[in-house]
Amino acid sequence: MKLLLQSSLFMKMLVYFMIVLAAMAIFLSVVLYKSFEKSSMESVTNNNGRFLSQISYSADHMNENAKNFILSIYGDANTIPLMYQTDSDYQQLIDAMDRLNRLVQSNSFVQSVYIYNSKMKRVLATGDKFMFGQESFYDQEMVTLLANSKLQKNSRLVPIPRMINSAFGEKDAEKNIKVFTYIMYDTSLNSDGIEGAIIVNIKGDYLQNITNAMRTRDTWSQGDSFVIDSQGAIISASQGHPLSIHFAQWAEKNGNKLHAESGYFIDNLDGLKVMVNYISSGSLGWKFIFVTPYEEVISDIEKIRANTIKVVIGLLLLGLLVTFLLTLRLYAPIQKLVSKASQLLTPSSAAESKTNEVIFLNATISEAYVSMRGTLIKRKQEVLYNLLLHDTSKLDQVQTLFQKYKISLDPNTSVMLISFKIDHFETFSTQFQENDRQLFRYSIGNLANESYSAEFVNEAVDMGEDTVIVIMNINPVTGKDAVEKVIALTRSIQLWCDQHLRVSLTATIGSGGNLTDIHRLYMEIVRDSNYRLLFGYQSIITPERINNQIADPYKISAHEDGLLHEALIHGKTEKIEAIFKEIMTKLYLRSYENVMSNLRYLTYSVYDSLQLIESNGLDRFELDYNSFIHRIQQAETLEEIKNLFDGLFSYIIGIVSSKKDKRSTVLVDTIIEHIKQNYTDKNLTLDSISEKLNMSKIYIGKVFRETKGQSVAEYLSDIRMEKALEMLQMGDGKQLAAILDRVGIDNKKYFYTSFKKKFGVTISEYKLKNTKLNQDKP
Numbered sequence: 017m018k019l020l021l022q023s024s025l026f027m028k029m030l031v032y033f034m035i036v037l038a039a040m041a042i043f044l045s046v047v048l049y050k051s052f053e054k055s056s057m058e059s060v061t062n063n064n065g066r067f068l069s070q071i072s073y074s075a076d077h078m079n080e081n082a083k084n085f086i087l088s089i090y091g092d093a094n095t096i097p098l099m100y101q102t103d104s105d106y107q108q109l110i111d112a113m114d115r116l117n118r119l120v121q122s123n124s125f126v127q128s129v130y131i132y133n134s135k136m137k138r139v140l141a142t143g144d145k146f147m148f149g150q151e152s153f154y155d156q157e158m159v160t161l162l163a164n165s166k167l168q169k170n171s172r173l174v175p176i177p178r179m180i181n182s183a184f185g186e187k188d189a190e191k192n193i194k195v196f197t198y199i200m201y202d203t204s205l206n207s208d209g210i211e212g213a214i215i216v217n218i219k220g221d222y223l224q225n226i227t228n229a230m231r232t233r234d235t236w237s238q239g240d241s242f243v244i245d246s247q248g249a250i251i252s253a254s255q256g257h258p259l260s261i262h263f264a265q266w267a268e269k270n271g272n273k274l275h276a277e278s279g280y281f282i283d284n285l286d287g288l289k290v291m292v293n294y295i296s297s298g299s300l301g302w303k304f305i306f307v308t309p310y311e312e313v314i315s316d317i318e319k320i321r322a323n324t325i326k327v328v329i330g331l332l333l334l335g336l337l338v339t340f341l342l343t344l345r346l347y348a349p350i351q352k353l354v355s356k357a358s359q360l361l362t363p364s365s366a367a368e369s370k371t372n373e374v375i376f377l378n379a380t381i382s383e384a385y386v387s388m389r390g391t392l393i394k395r396k397q398e399v400l401y402n403l404l405l406h407d408t409s410k411l412d413q414v415q416t417l418f419q420k421y422k423i424s425l426d427p428n429t430s431v432m433l434i435s436f437k438i439d440h441f442e443t444f445s446t447q448f449q450e451n452d453r454q455l456f457r458y459s460i461g462n463l464a465n466e467s468y469s470a471e472f473v474n475e476a477v478d479m480g481e482d483t484v485i486v487i488m489n490i491n492p493v494t495g496k497d498a499v500e501k502v503i504a505l506t507r508s509i510q511l512w513c514d515q516h517l518r519v520s521l522t523a524t525i526g527s528g529g530n531l532t533d534i535h536r537l538y539m540e541i542v543r544d545s546n547y548r549l550l551f552g553y554q555s556i557i558t559p560e561r562i563n564n565q566i567a568d569p570y571k572i573s574a575h576e577d578g579l580l581h582e583a584l585i586h587g588k589t590e591k592i593e594a595i596f597k598e599i600m601t602k603l604y605l606r607s608y609e610n611v612m613s614n615l616r617y618l619t620y621s622v623y624d625s626l627q628l629i630e631s632n633g634l635d636r637f638e639l640d641y642n643s644f645i646h647r648i649q650q651a652e653t654l655e656e657i658k659n660l661f662d663g664l665f666s667y668i669i670g671i672v673s674s675k676k677d678k679r680s681t682v683l684v685d686t687i688i689e690h691i692k693q694n695y696t697d698k699n700l701t702l703d704s705i706s707e708k709l710n711m712s713k714i715y716i717g718k719v720f721r722e723t724k725g726q727s728v729a730e731y732l733s734d735i736r737m738e739k740a741l742e743m744l745q746m747g748d749g750k751q752l753a754a755i756l757d758r759v760g761i762d763n764k765k766y767f768y769t770s771f772k773k774k775f776g777v778t779i780s781e782y783k784l785k786n787t788k789l790n791q792d793k794p
Contacts, residue, residue: 047463064308065278096142098112124219129142130214133212144646161199196217206513239308241304242304293306396421396475408534444482456517510554526541527559565606569606577621580595584672684720736760
């Protein structure tokens, strides 16, 4: 007690509270209680109503975005053939799916897109693996739904809530995700289902995240929000509240209470009294509901009522004592805080803290600010990181965040982005742990910030992995001069990092724009940074440099494809290298998208050739197409891609060369067996044999001559001559025409000539000689 009386802060608090509480407690407590009691119910109702209206608007907005998205795909001239074609154009498939994948990536609310073709029993889906048979497609629920003839009546452009597997059909419950599925197709008279359709899956957590985000802002409410359809089934629910467990049963039994467009009522939910607010969505037919425990609604009223009674009675009976106890209670946390802080100080400073708490705490908080600065920098990075990754249109909110976290950028001035990507990242990742890599990114960002600060206001953002983004304010009037300065400063940053950090950087300079467009600018610079593939390590990529690439797309011709196919089959290393070098030379000056499209097509063509070789011989290639495509996509330069293909070609040539003799023997034996079984067929030729074996007749003829020393036609003629001779020797009385017909020869003149050439006598001389021999036999 003596120490309390010595405390200047405690005595000041005691005196002030005695005066103020004694005069104002009764009056203010009564007035505040009455006004709060009146407005509390209205406030809860209005706040819940606004909250639900925002969710309803978001749901309608999601619905309109989804419809516009699917209609834009459905109306695309490149999409229609994929729904109704009867044979596949693989280049068209690759190009179309590339466009769809980019479209899905640029629309964050879209989970996936399918293109259904019933004629080919095929489903195309966005992702790394895009083509599936109807029976092997991982979303069999959608295949069944599309085959249902009743689907045509009421399911176009109507959201269908359902669960799909996000891991290509793996039966893993943890990978099931909720989506809203939209289907677009032409009405068909075919009773067995639709012929072609576009299916778009909207992320189910899109609406739920919006709800949870709004709940985060509206922390006054302890309730739970739900979205149900016209049948009373729950479509979406916020998480983390016990009310969610029992609401499904309640909605099924009490759906009739939600008949109006909006309103509220008091009800019981599994024995708990609750307040239910709801509104309806006209376009979707959904109900948006917010359930609040009633005790939460009136909790503040009850607390005020109890505290008011205590305070009034206490003030009336023991005013001085209550004031003293209240002051003591308020002072206790301060005394506890001072006590903990003083344990870390010297004895003289600790003694001073007992009589000068305000001065002492002010000094302590100043020291704490220094340690909190690291937290401020972290939050600053988070704000800028989210600004880049998400659309923003509210400059006032951005300006508030900039002021709060001391971000130097001016929201009202144009901005430009610069990307720094660490080269050789795979090797870099194996050399350093994540903590070390984070230090490297911090050093790069800090260097960039200091270097550009001499000319521009800027902030550096650590985007993780191999990327650091610099956001800078730039004056559009001096745009060209500013870009030249940026390029010069960027080059100096690259050189410094190479010399001192031993880190190679590729920089990408984006175009300017408003802060509200920063997400679009970020997506553009991410896309442009892919041109490192063409320009190489430590390059500086600018929009002007990208525009200098040849605009007309290049496509590997059928002639080039055929030459490569033949070279692979025959194992011609030099020819393969020459064809591949010519293709890569043409690709170097094209756009990144065109390069990747052709590389994917080239990979598919090579693997298609390998399958043909496997189907016609003994060669087996243990190669994974999807793994090779992934390695191409991860490659940073064309040189890396060239090395990948060189390794692939070397592997193929090695196997083809090692088994060439054995493969030739098997092929020749197959041809001989086919001739012996079908020599009576007058249409048997090299062309028909090559067609039967699905191989080039030139290749077959060459291998056969190298192995047997004669052509296929010569060998076939020999077989027929020998069979005809056997029949003549048998002397079964058959006419020569009948014998020729049985051995597959329809030209007597050709037979006479070939017979004389092979046996050295004419047919007449042979018959005479054979008759004489038969007569001489005893």
